[in-house]
Amino acid sequence: MxxxxxxxxxxxxxxxxxxxxxxxxxxxxxxxxxxxxxxxxxxxxxxxxxxxxxxxxxxxxxxxxxxxxxxxxxxxxxxxxxxxxxxxxxxxxxxxxxxTDLGVGDGLLSALPSELTSQLGSACDTLVGALDPLTGAIDDTLLGTLLPQIGGLLDQIADATDGTPLDLSLLGALNLSELTSLQLGGLCDVLRGDDQLVGAxxxxxxxxxxxxxxxxxxxxALGLPLDxxxxxxxxxxxxxxxxxxxxxxxxxxxxxxxxxxxxxxxxxxxxxxxxxxxxxxxxxxxxDDPGPSDAPSPTPVESHVPVTG
Known part of the structure; x- marks a missing residue:
């Protein structure tokens, strides 16, 4: 079937x-x-x-x-x-x-106020540019400014989603410094809605x-092949x-x-x-036991059979 x-x-x-x-x-x-x-x-x-x-x-x-x-x-x-x-x-x-065509995290921030996601997108654009290996060495001074800025925006996301069905309060507690530069860039792509957390x-x-x-x-994961x-x-x-x-x-x-x-x-x-x-x-x-049959029981019929000698 x-x-x-x-x-x-x-x-x-x-x-x-x-x-x-x-x-x-x-x-x-x-x-x-x-x-x-x-x-x-x-x-x-x-x-x-x-x-x-x-x-x-x-x-x-x-x-x-x-x-x-x-x-x-x-x-x-x-x-x-x-x-x-x-x-x-x-x-x-x-x-x-x-x-097939699995996507996780596509609409993670879709319900947030546009002014908040716009600020996050701008900060992430700058961050991705700073992390781009094609532009040369990573500017640690710039990152020292951007990471706290993005962290503050994640705190605002946490507040905005508090008590909602998708509570993103743990984003505010995320230690961005623990992520690699490529993971940071991938996370920004996810937060801007340009990529998925996990895809297959x-x-x-x-x-x-x-x-x-x-x-x-x-x-x-975060736009990077998952090993x-x-x-x-x-x-x-x-x-x-x-x-x-x-x-x-x-x-x-x-x-x-x-x-x-x-x-x-x-x-x-x-x-x-x-x-x-x-x-x-x-x-x-x-x-199981087949149980009683639906067929009627046979009824005896009396008859006389002639005897010849």
Whole structure:
């Protein structure tokens, strides 16, 4: 079973409802699926512990072991994540989830007052020019002026977003001096809306039984190629105080299932995003007592058979 849906920019979450774990069989009995089903979902997003995009936005579960598929084009409106096409599938012992054209942080500052973002953009333009390796040595004196200026603007962003669904108060606590010059330039591009915090062409999680793999193509952070080994389970890259990315996150669950999350992104300690999640389980279809038949019971018929001699 496969569906393809297009989600308009203002649409809400769409849920795929799968079949029940029991189905009727001839003779009035039932067959039930014992064990744990395989499942997959495309993306989940929470901000400050509040769900913004639920796992069920595009999710499948194979309750009887048969192949179930779903596909979604676009994501619901949110201030953090964007995606092209999400596909998910699951069957007995196997699951897969994929997200294309992933973007994280596209609309991070879109709701802020324009005068504040304009000041930040001007300061960042000057900063990027000072950090540009093509212009020669970095002017430490200039940076000594720009970094406090940008830090002050980040404090204003923190105040402006206090109490809002996307509280950026931790931006005010970000120690800009801990970032490399290239990371500083990339952060400015993100804050001006010219780049994404994290981007990738394709993100895929697959599991088979109790093993899993992750495939990520052209992944970047702050506009820079992200050096992360997706072949290594639970590989992690961190930009202090700003961003943590875990790739090929693998979890052996208490119920015996096995989960692979292709990417797990945490932003500023409060934005939590899982991209492409596959969980493998196994079900066994057991046929119960067939129960009483619907056919009528035979009725004895008396008859006399002549005897010849």
């Amino acid at each position: 496969k569906k393809t849906r297009t989600l308009a920019s203002a649409a809400g979450a769409v849920v795929l409802v799968t079949g029940a774990a029991s189905f009727a069989v001839l003779g009035g009995g039932t067959a039930t699926a014992a064990g744990q089903p395989s499942s997959a979902y495309g993306l989940s997003l929470s901000i400050a512990g509040n769900a913004v995009i639920g796992e069920d936005t595009v999710q499948v579960e194979s309750t009887d072991g048969s192949l179930v598929e779903d596909e979604l084009i676009g994501l619901p409106d949110n201030p953090v994540a964007s995606g092209g096409v999400i596909t998910v599938s699951a069957k007995n012992g196997n699951a897969r989830a994929a997200v 062409d394709a993100v895929v999680a697959e599991c088979n039984g109790d093993t899993g793999t992750t495939t990520v193509t052209d992944i970047s 992360i080994d997706v072949d290594e389970p639970n590989a992690k890259v961190e930009i202090p105080g700003l961003l943590t990315v875990t790739a090929n996150e693998q979890v052996a669950n208490a119920d015996g299932t096995f989960t692979v999350n292709a990417l797990h992104v945490n932003l500023l300690g409060q934005v939590d995003l899982v991209i492409a999640s596959a969980t493998c389980g196994e079900v066994i279809n057991d046929v």
